[in-house]
Amino acid sequence: MRTPLSSQPAPALASRRKFLRFLAGSPLLAPIASRLLLSDGGDAEVRAADTVAMIEQAIASPEAALNVFEFEAAAKAKLPPAHWGYLSTGVEDDATLRANRTAFSKYHLRPRRLIDVRKIDQSTRLFGLDVKTPILLAPVGSQKAFHDDGETAVARAAREQRHQMILSTQTTTSVEDVNAAHGSPVWYQLYPTSSWEVTKGLIKRVQAAGCPVVMVTVDQLSFRSTETFQRIRRTDDRDCAECHSPRVFGRHKPMYQGLNTAGVTSNLFAGLTWEFVDRLRKETTLKIVLKGIVTREDAQLSVEHGVDGLLVSNHGGRAEESGWGTLDSLPEVVEAVAGKIPVLIDGGIRRGTDVFKALALGARAVCIGRPYVWGLSAFGQAGVEKVLNLLRLELEFAMKHAGTRSLQEITRSCVG
Ligand SMILES: Cc1cc2nc3c(=O)[nH]c(=O)nc-3n(C[C@H](O)[C@H](O)[C@H](O)COP(=O)(O)O)c2cc1C
Incomplete structure (x- = not known):
C-alpha cells in the first residue's frame, strides 16, 4: 500500500517536520521537539522520534534495554563519529531510509481473542x-x-x-x-x-x-x-x-x-x-x-x-x-x-x-x-x-x- 501523494505532508509542514526532527537529535530539545512532532500528525516516524527522544541516557548494560532503539543511543555514544556516520547514513536526503520506518505505520494488527496461545512456534x-x-x-x-x-x-x-x-x-x-x-x-x-x-x-x-x-x-x-x-x-x-x-x-x-x-x-x-x-x-x-x-x-x-x-x-x-x-x-x-x-x-x-x-x-x-x-x-x-x-x-x-x-x-x- 503506497501512500497516495495527496496524503503526503504539504511542503511547509514537511519542512517544519524536518526542522523538528533535527531538533529531536539534540538531547536538550528532543522531548519538546517530539511533542510538537506528535501534534503535527502522529505518524510512525513521529512515534519513532518520540521513542528515541525518550532515551535520554545511553544504557550501561544490555540487560537495561527496553527495546532495540536503546542500543542505537548506546552505539552512538561509543563509536567514533565517522563509523557512526557510516552506520547511520542513508543516501541524499535519507528519504528512503525514513520511508523504511514509516511504511510500517500504514498497517495495524487485528487482535483476536479467546485462542489458546500458550505455545508459540517461530520456526x-x-x-x-x-x-x-x-x-x-x-x-x-x-x-x-x-x-x-x-x-x-x-x-x-x-x-x-x-x-x-x-x-x-x-x-x-x-x-x-x-x-x-x-x-x-x-x-x-x-x-x-x-x-x-x-x-x-x-x-x-x-x-x-x-x-x-x-x-x-x-x-x-x-x-x-x-x-x-x-x-x-x-x-x-x-x-x-x-x-x-x-x-x-x-x-x-x-x-x-x-x-x-x-x-x-x-x-x-x-x-x-x-x-x-x-x-x-x-x-x-x-x-x-x-x-x-x-x-x-x-x-x-x-x-x-x-x-x-x-x-x-x-x-x-x-x-x-x-x-x-x-x-x-x-x-x-x-x-x-x-x-x-x-x-x-x-x-x-x-x-x-x-x-x-x-x-x-x-x-x-x-x-x-x-x-x-x-x-x-x-x-x-x-x-x-x-x-x-x-x-x-x-x-x-x-x-x-x-x-x-x-x-x-x-x-x-x-x-x-
Ligand atoms: C553499515 C552497513 C553496512 C552494510 N553492508 C552491507 C554489505 O556488505 N552487503 C549487503 O548486501 N548489504 C549491506 N548492508 C545492507 C543490509 O544488508 C540491510 O539490507 C540493511 O541494513 C537493512 O536495513 P536496516 O539496517 O534498516 O535493518 C549494510 C547496511 C549497513 C547499515
Whole structure:
C-alpha cells in the first residue's frame, strides 16, 4: 500500500517536520521537539522520534534495554563519529531510509481473542533448511569497525540465540572463522564485481566452507551519495587511511585474499545484468537469492531466471533514493512470484510488530541490519544477543495477541 501523494505532508509542514526532527537529535530539545512532532500528525516516524527522544541516557548494560532503539543511543555514544556516520547514513536526503520506518505505520494488527496461545512456534523452513526464527541477520560489512570482535561476536550471538547469520563479502573475518563461531555454515552475501574470475573464486571458497545459500546484492551501482555520512565524517579528525585504504581494492578484506583483484576498483558495479544471474546459476548448485528486488517486473524476471528466493531490500536506504519503504514494495513482489519462491524483506525492522506485519503481507522471513550492529557496537556479543532476544520476544507478544501460534497462521487478514 503506497501512500497516495495527496496524503503526503504539504511542503511547509514537511519542512517544519524536518526542522523538528533535527531538533529531536539534540538531547536538550528532543522531548519538546517530539511533542510538537506528535501534534503535527502522529505518524510512525513521529512515534519513532518520540521513542528515541525518550532515551535520554545511553544504557550501561544490555540487560537495561527496553527495546532495540536503546542500543542505537548506546552505539552512538561509543563509536567514533565517522563509523557512526557510516552506520547511520542513508543516501541524499535519507528519504528512503525514513520511508523504511514509516511504511510500517500504514498497517495495524487485528487482535483476536479467546485462542489458546500458550505455545508459540517461530520456526520455519527456508531453502530446504530449518530455521528457528524468521528473524535473520542481514549482511553488514566491516564489522570490526564497530567492535574489535566484529563478525565473530555476531556469529556467536546468532548461535546462542539460534538465528541464521548472513555474512557480507566485505567481512573483516574469514568465512571459515565465522562458520566456526556460528556453529554451522552462514549464508553468504555476494557483491558481484567487474571480474567473473573473482566471483568464481568467492563462490568456490564459500561452497567449500559449506555455505548453502548465496545472496547476490543487486542494488549497488557505481556511485552512491551518502551525504549524512560525509557530513558526520568531517567532524572526525582521525586519519581513515591508517586503518583502511580504499586505494587497493580488497587489500584488507579476507574474502579477497588469494584472488586476482587487479583491475577491480570497487564492489559497486553498474555493469550487472541478468546474464550474470544465468551464469551464476550454471556455475553453482548453491541456492541463489537476489537481494535488492523491489518491483513486480524484476520479481517476475527473477522467477524466469531460476533464482531460489528474493530479498526485498533497498540496502537499508543506502542504495536508491526512491522514497519507497521496502514494506511498500513487498505486496507487489509477493503477488508477482505467486508463491513460486520465498520472499524475504529487510529495512527499518525495529519491533516484533514490524516482523509480524511483514510476515502478514507475505514475507517468509525478515532480516535486520542496523539493530544488531547497534548491539555489537555498544556491548559486543552480549549486545547482539539482547537485540535478538528482544525482537523475538516482541514477535511472540504480537503473535499471541493476533491468536497466531505458528508462522503459517500469520496471514493477510491479521493486519488491516
Ligand atoms: C553499515 C552497513 C553496512 C552494510 N553492508 C552491507 C554489505 O556488505 N552487503 C549487503 O548486501 N548489504 C549491506 N548492508 C545492507 C543490509 O544488508 C540491510 O539490507 C540493511 O541494513 C537493512 O536495513 P536496516 O539496517 O534498516 O535493518 C549494510 C547496511 C549497513 C547499515
